[in-house]
Amino acid sequence: MKLxxxxxxxxxxxxxxxxxxxxxxxxxxGRFWLFDCGEGTQHQLKRASLKLxxxxxxxxxxxxxxxxxxxxxxxxxxxxxxxxxxxxxxxPRGIKSFIKENRKIVNFHLTYELGIQDxxxxxxxxxxxxxxxxxxxxxxKHSLITYGFSVTRKPRYSFMVDKARKCGIPExxxxxxxxxxxxxxxxxxxxxxxxxxxxxxxxxxxIVYCGDTAYCKGSxxxxxxxxxxxxxxxxxxxxxxxxxxSSHSSIEDxxxxxxxxxxxxxxxxxxxxxxxxxxxxxxxxxxxxFYNEAKSFFPKTLLAKDFMEFDIA
Amino acid sequence: MKLxxxxxxxxxxxxxxxxxxxxxxxxxxGRFWLFDCGEGTQHQLKRASLKLxxxxxxxxxxxxxxxxxxxxxxxxxxxxxxxxxxxxxxxPRGIKSFIKENRKIVNFHLTYELGIQDxxxxxxxxxxxxxxxxxxxxxxKHSLITYGFSVTRKPRYSFMVDKARKCGIPExxxxxxxxxxxxxxxxxxxxxxxxxxxxxxxxxxxIVYCGDTAYCKGSxxxxxxxxxxxxxxxxxxxxxxxxxxSSHSSIEDxxxxxxxxxxxxxxxxxxxxxxxxxxxxxxxxxxxxFYNEAKSFFPKTLLAKDFMEFDIA
Numbered sequence: 280m281k282l283x284x285x286x287x288x289x290x291x292x293x294x295x296x297x298x299x300x301x302x303x304x305x306x307x308x309g310r311f312w313l314f315d316c317g318e319g320t321q322h323q324l325k326r327a328s329l330k331l332x333x334x335x336x337x338x339x340x341x342x343x344x345x346x347x348x349x350x351x352x353x354x355x356x357x358x359x360x361x362x363x364x365x366x367x368x369x370x371p372r373g374i375k376s377f378i379k380e381n382r383k384i385v386n387f388h389l390t391y392e393l394g395i396q397d398x399x400x401x402x403x404x405x406x407x408x409x410x411x412x413x414x415x416x417x418x419x420k421h422s423l424i425t426y427g428f429s430v431t432r433k434p435r436y437s438f439m440v441d442k443a444r445k446c447g448i449p450e451x452x453x454x455x456x457x458x459x460x461x462x463x464x465x466x467x468x469x470x471x472x473x474x475x476x477x478x479x480x481x482x483x484x485x486i487v488y489c490g491d492t493a494y495c496k497g498s499x500x501x502x503x504x505x506x507x508x509x510x511x512x513x514x515x516x517x518x519x520x521x522x523x524x525s526s527h528s529s530i531e532d533x534x535x536x537x538x539x540x541x542x543x544x545x546x547x548x549x550x551x552x553x554x555x556x557x558x559x560x561x562x563x564x565x566x567x568x569f570y571n572e573a574k575s576f577f578p579k580t581l582l583a584k585d586f587m588e589f590d591i592a
Numbered sequence: 593m594k595l596x597x598x599x600x601x602x603x604x605x606x607x608x609x610x611x612x613x614x615x616x617x618x619x620x621x622g623r624f625w626l627f628d629c630g631e632g633t634q635h636q637l638k639r640a641s642l643k644l645x646x647x648x649x650x651x652x653x654x655x656x657x658x659x660x661x662x663x664x665x666x667x668x669x670x671x672x673x674x675x676x677x678x679x680x681x682x683x684p685r686g687i688k689s690f691i692k693e694n695r696k697i698v699n700f701h702l703t704y705e706l707g708i709q710d711x712x713x714x715x716x717x718x719x720x721x722x723x724x725x726x727x728x729x730x731x732x733k734h735s736l737i738t739y740g741f742s743v744t745r746k747p748r749y750s751f752m753v754d755k756a757r758k759c760g761i762p763e764x765x766x767x768x769x770x771x772x773x774x775x776x777x778x779x780x781x782x783x784x785x786x787x788x789x790x791x792x793x794x795x796x797x798x799i800v801y802c803g804d805t806a807y808c809k810g811s812x813x814x815x816x817x818x819x820x821x822x823x824x825x826x827x828x829x830x831x832x833x834x835x836x837x838s839s840h841s842s843i844e845d846x847x848x849x850x851x852x853x854x855x856x857x858x859x860x861x862x863x864x865x866x867x868x869x870x871x872x873x874x875x876x877x878x879x880x881x882f883y884n885e886a887k888s889f890f891p892k893t894l895l896a897k898d899f900m901e902f903d904i905a
Contacts, residue, residue: 290669290672291669291672291673292634292635292638292669293638294638294639297635298665318631318632318634318661318662318665319631319632319635321604321605321631322605322610322631322632322635325605325606325607326607342697342698342699343698343700344664344665344668344669344700345665345668348631348661348664348665348668348698349631351657351661352611352630352631352657352658352661355657355658355661356604356657359603359604360604373697376697377694377697377698380693380694380697381690381693381694383693384655384689384690384693385655385656385657385661385690386655386736387657423699
C-alpha cells in the first residue's frame with residue numbers, strides 16, 4: 280500500500296499546499312481510496328496520475344469546506360468521463376443531503392452507481408469491512424461532528440501449494456477454501472484444516488487518519504498501536520491558545536496522541552500556511568522550525584507535503 | 593481594464609486548463625469581477641496574484657459544475673481570511689438556494705456582506721449599473737438556462753481644470769458637479785454647463801462573454817459591436833455534430849457570432865482538452881490546427897489559455 284498526500288494545508292489553499300485530501304493506494308491495478316476531498320482534489324489526482332475510474336471509496340471526516348468542497352466536482356467529472364465503476368462515499372450525517380442538494384441545482388449526470396452512507400455515530404464503529412480490510416471510525420473533538428478513521432489491513436497469508444498437491448488435494452474450489460483457512464473433505468473421507476496450509480506473511484497493518492481535531496482520547500483509542508498515524512497539527516506550540524480556541528491541534532497535541540497510542544510513525548498534516556515562509560535564516564519561525572519542534576516531541580515524525588508518498592509494506 | 597483568463601477548458605480540469613472562470617480587472621487598486629467560477633478558481637486567483645478581498649462581483653452563466661463549483665469554497669475562504677469587503681453574486685434563478693443549501697451543511701462563516709441576485713429572465717436585461725459600467729444579460733442556447741453577459745464601460749471624459757479655474761469656479765463640490773456634466777450656479781448668479789468643461793477620452797468599451805452555448809441569435813444581439821467577444825468553442829468544425837448534440841459551439845459557430853455581431857476581437861475559450869495534445873507533427877489534429885481553423889473563419893481571433901492576459905485600453 281502507499282499513501283499519497285494530495286492536500287496538506289489548513290483551511291485555505293496556498294501556492295504550496297492544497298486543502299485536505301489523502302489517497303490510500305493499493306498495489307493491485309491502481310485502485311485507491313480517499314480520505315477527505317477539499318476543493319481541487321480532482322486536480323491533484325490528475326497531477327499525481329491517479330485515475331478517477333480507480334477511485335473506490337471516499338471517507339469524509341467532517342463538513343468544513345476545506346475537507347468536502349471537492350466532492351461535487353469530482354463526482355460530476357466521473358460522469359463526464361463516462362466512468363462506470365461504482366464509488367462509495369462515507370461521511371457524517373448530512374452527507375446524503377449535501378450531495379442531493381448540490382445535484383438538485385447542478386444536475387450532474389451519473390454514469391456509475393453511487394453509494395452514500397452515514398458514518399455510525401457510536402464509538403469505534405465498523406464503517407466498512409471486506410476480507411482484506413476493516414475501516415473503523417471514532418468521534419474526535421472539533422467545532423462540529425468529526426470522525427477519525429482507521430484502516431486495518433488484516434493479516435496476510437501465503438498458501439502452501441506444494442503441500443496441498445502432495446496431500447492429493449485437487450486444484451480449484453478446494454484450494455480456494457484452504458486459502459481461506461476453511462476445512463475441506465475429500466471424496467475418500469479425509470479432511471484437511473486450511474490453517475495447516477497457510478503461512479502468515481504479516482500481522483496486518485493499521486493506518487489512522489485524524490483530520491481536524493484537538494487532542495482527545497478518541498484519537499488515542501482509534502490510533503492504538505497504529506503503524507502510521509496521520510494527525511493534524513495546524514499550529515506550533517507557541518500558538519497553543521489559538522489551537523485550543525479553534526479546536527485544532529498544536530504539534531505537541533498531535534505528538535501526545537502518537538505517544539499515548541504507541542504508534543510507529545506519525546505524519547503531520549493540515550499545516551497552517553503561515554509556516555511556509557521562504558525565509559530560512561532563523562529570524563522567522565518557519566516550516567523547518569515546525570519540523571524540528573515535532574521531532575523534539577516525537578522523533579518518528581514526518582511533515583506531509585503535497586504529493587509526498589509514503590510506502591506501507 | 594484587463595482580462596485574465598483563469599480557466600479555459602471544457603467540462604473537466606486538465607493539467608493545462610482549469611474549468612471556466614475569467615477575471616475582469618480594473619486599473620484602480622486591484623479590484624476585479626469574475627465571470628463563472630469553476631472548481632479551483634480560488635487557486636487560480638492565487639496563482640494570478642489576484643486578491644480575494646478585491647473581488648467585487650461574480651456573474652454565473654449557468655448551473656453546470658465546471659462553471660459554479662468553485663463558488664462555495666471561494667466564499668468560504670473570504671470568510672476564513674476575515675475579509676470584510678462586500679461581494680455580489682449574480683446568477684440564474686437557483687443561485688440563492690445553491691449557496692443557501694451549501695451553507696446549511698457546510699456552515700462557513702461570512703465576515704462580509706454577501707449580495708445574491710437572480711439574473712432577470714427577460715432579453716437584454718440590465719443586471720447591474722453604476723456611473724461607469726452597465727452589465728447586461730441575454731439568454732443563450734444551452735441544455736439548461738444560460739446567460740451571456742455584456743459589460744459596457746461608459747464613455748470617459750477628462751475634466752478641464754484650468755478652464756474651470758479661469759472661470760472663477762471654486763474647487764470642491766462644484767468641480768465634482770461639473771465633472772458629472774451637471775449645471776452649476778455661482779453665488780453671483782452665473783451658471784455653467786458641465787458639458788462645456790469635459791473632453792471625451794473614448795466612446796466606451798464593450799466586452800461580451802458567452803459561456804456555454806450553441807450558435808444563437810441571443811449571442812449575436814448581446815455581442816453587437818463589441819470590442820471583445822469571449823465566446824466558447826468546445827469543438828473543432830469536424831466535431832460539429834457533437835457540438836450540436838451537446839448544445840455547444842464549434843469554432844465556426846463562435847466565429848459566425850463574431851462576424852454577424854461585427855466584433856473587433858474574438859477570444860475563444862472553453863476548449864475541449866482533447867486538442868491539447870503535445871504531438872505537433874501534423875499527424876493529429878491539435879491546438880495549433882484549432883487555432884488556424886479559427887483564424888480561417890475570423891482572422892481577429894485569439895485562443896485563450898490559462899493566465900493569458902488581454903488589455904483593454
